[in-house]
Amino acid sequence: MARHVLAALVCAVALLGMSAPLLVASADDTDGPLTVRVVRGEAGVGGILVVATDPSGASVSGVTGPDGAAQLATAPLSGGKYRVDASIPASMSDLKPAAEDANRASLTEFVDVSGGKAVTLTMGVGAMDGPVQLGDRTWFDTDGDGVQDGDEPPLPGVKVQLLACDGGGAPLAEKTTDGAGRYLFGPAEGLQPNTCYTVRFDFGGVNTAALPGSPPVDGLKWTTPRTGDQSLDSDVDPSAATVRVTVGPPGSVDHTVDAGVVGGLNRVGDVVWADVNRNGLQDPGEPGIADIGVRLQKADGTPVAGTSTGPHGQYAFSHLPDGAYQVCFDTAELPPQYGDYQLTKPRAGNPGQDSAPDPATGCTAPTELKPDRTQDLTLDAGLAPPVNRIAALVWQDDDGDGQAGAIEPGIAGVPVKLRSEDGTQFAMTTTGPDGRYAFDDLPSGSFAVCFDLANLPPSAADFTPVPKSAASGADPATGCTSVVTLGLGKREETTLNVGLAAPPNRIGDRVWTDTNRNGIADAAESGPSGVPVKLLRADGTEESTTTTGADGQYRFSGMPDGTYQVCVDRAALPSPVTGYQFTRPRAGESTKDSDVDLATGCTRPVSVGVGSREDNTVGVGLLPARxxxxxxxxxxxxxxxxxxxxxxxxxxxxxxxxxxxxxxxxxxxxxxxxxxxxxxxxxxxxxxxxxxxxxxxxxxxxxxxxxxxxxxxxxxxxxxxxxxxxxxxxxxxxxxxxxxxxxxxxxxxxxxxxxxxxxxxxxxxxxxxxxxxxxxxx
Missing domain, CATH: 2.60.40.10 (Immunoglobulins)
Incomplete structure (x- = not known):
């Protein structure tokens, strides 16, 4: 995919008549066939892995057959120019790289098959029985990453000196890199086995006219050393332009002492990273993000070049003319694991450690490159996940239907705990005046919400959750909801509501006939059925009515919290207690005596609510009139x-x-x-x-x-x-x-x-x- 995107960008630049360079070479659909042959002496060696890598980092591979040859299909690749590497498997411990000569290349080589050219590359392996050899290649590190890419040009004309181990004294030998940037020291130059040397490089005499942008020599510098594979990176200490090496025993061949040069032209870039904690800063452990589209444009919006971020989120645009530039980041098509990430807050810290682009436009502010300011490597971009959030409601389910009705109030002051999937407490809050609660700024992960039923506010101290449903999510036994997962694809959960219902209030006892007139409901004294009983509110209005059942039992249930009176109308007493009087009240034990006032026919005030849901001691004694x-x-x-x-x-x-x-x-x-x-x-x-x-x-x-x-x-x-x-x-x-x-x-x-x-x-x-x-x- 990256290949086609880059090709499209190159075509766009060409259509605009622009000559600004890209970091990657354009695709070439006419690449010729590439054959790699590995030999020992004149005989082919099978079982050797060979890999061809194009400038974008894509590669194809093959294993040499019995004749030592492997055919590598370049059609899936792009660029025409490739780096070819051969690897001796561990099972062939008797083999090593052979000395390079006119007929055999080293095990890392660069080829050009653009324009349909067919190339056969011969690489040599041998045993510890040949001459010692030391050397390899100098190159112009176009993208400044310290690694030799297939399309990065060689650097001929570099003076390479072989010195004693301490780097002092006159040179023991001296070479100048050839048109392929190669140099070699061998026995002819006095190279000895089992000996330490210092190799010194000097690019002061190179001709830079053929290099991208033709940079002046005094603007060159050595690239970053030891950034990757030893055979592909640069080994030169930039401060001394030297590298110390030790030649091994007879037959040792070292083709890994490379030197990369950068500079001469302007560049911008740096990295796109995942700002996991959304603080706008590059914190340890926050990863770079690969395959993010990056566009370079002039300050007026004119397109210049495009690329995509590398495996660690890095990008760069180099060899740019003086001028003002902006870098824009494509957040419309992100890798799947970052699908809903957004640009983080900009300029939250030091440049180079924070995020540069404006989240509204996706582009950085213009940065100007000029002779005294040749690069800006502070144009980082942080992509942050959206805020994960859990927010819902605790309400008083007055009608017990499990649905939050329009007039049913929220319950304030309910303790709410957030637990991770393993049950550990992650956060805690309490519901607000409207009964709502929220946990904001949560990390991605799985959570359950638990309501602390043992510490409910006084007004709801004995409430319990209604049965679990789609509208009320808490288990009545535990007070906890099911586990929900927040992250990519689901950043907010608003369904973890819970309805709390009060236990039903009940008032009752029985009406009995006090035959012995002692004011106590004795075991042998029965109660009449059919006696009308009223329940009055504190203001005297009627709440409910009922009649006594068998043995004079009566009960009122489900009334709201409040204060009530039970009243019996003597004038409405049924036969056989018509005309009866009330027995004297409060004559003894509250569960057995009569509570009705003789004159009014009403009991003392009875309050039901939190802490007192039931009163079954409101008895009414009747006796024949006297x-x-x-x-x-x-x-x-x-x-x-x-x-x-x-x-x-x-x-x-x-x-x-x-x-x-x-x-x-x-x-x-x-x-x-x-x-x-x-x-x-x-x-x-x-x-x-x-x-x-x-x-x-x-x-x-x-x-x-x-x-x-x-x-x-x-x-x-x-x-x-x-x-x-x-x-x-x-x-x-x-x-x-x-x-x-x-x-x-x-x-x-x-x-x-x-x-x-x-x-x-x-x-x-x-x-x-x-x-x-x-x-x-x-």
């Missing part, structure tokens, strides 16, 4: 006649029902919350009297001075008066007792006193006002 009186005795601290939240019930106070003659009819004590109930009364008119005792000696009833309230009428209809609510007020400025557990049947009574914090005079005024108000009520 006469009864009751309600509440409480400490009215501010004297407003209404029980405020901070005003306690008066617990443990003895309560006596008296008839019109003052005779006791029934007695009880106030419960821990100050409530009381006088039950099973005969029809009649009564007063309710309270014995405040020692605990409340400094208080009096707001409604009367004799400690009694009334009169109250019960039976035959109505059977009850549950509105006898009585306030205690302070007779003198004093502390108010707090509630404590009672030793009597009421359950609790106040033993502490709370200081009013008012002055005596103000207390007296308030007391007089209460007294008058109470008198008016009577």
């Amino acid at each position: 006469n009864r009186v009751g309600d509440l005795l409480w400490v009215d601290r501010d004297g407003n006649g209404a029980q405020d939240p901070d005003e306690p019930g008066a617990a443990g106070v003895a309560v006596t029902m008296t008839d019109t003659e003052g005779r006791p009819v029934a007695t009880t004590r106030t419960a821990a919350d100050g409530s009381y109930l006088l039950d099973d009364l005969p029809d009649g008119t009564y007063r309710v009297c309270f014995d405040l005792g020692e605990a409340y000696r400094d208080f009096r009833l707001a409604a009367g001075e004799d400690g009694c309230a009334g009169p109250v009428n019960v039976g035959p209809k109505p059977h009850e008066d549950l509105s006898v609510r009585v306030a205690l007020v302070s007779g003198n400025p004093a502390v108010v007792p707090a509630a404590q557990e009672s030793s009597s049947g009421g359950g609790g009574f106040p033993v502490g006193w709370v200081l009013f914090g008012v002055v005596a005079a103000f207390g007296l005024v308030v007391g007089v006002r209460w007294w008058k108000a109470a008198g008016q009520d009577e």
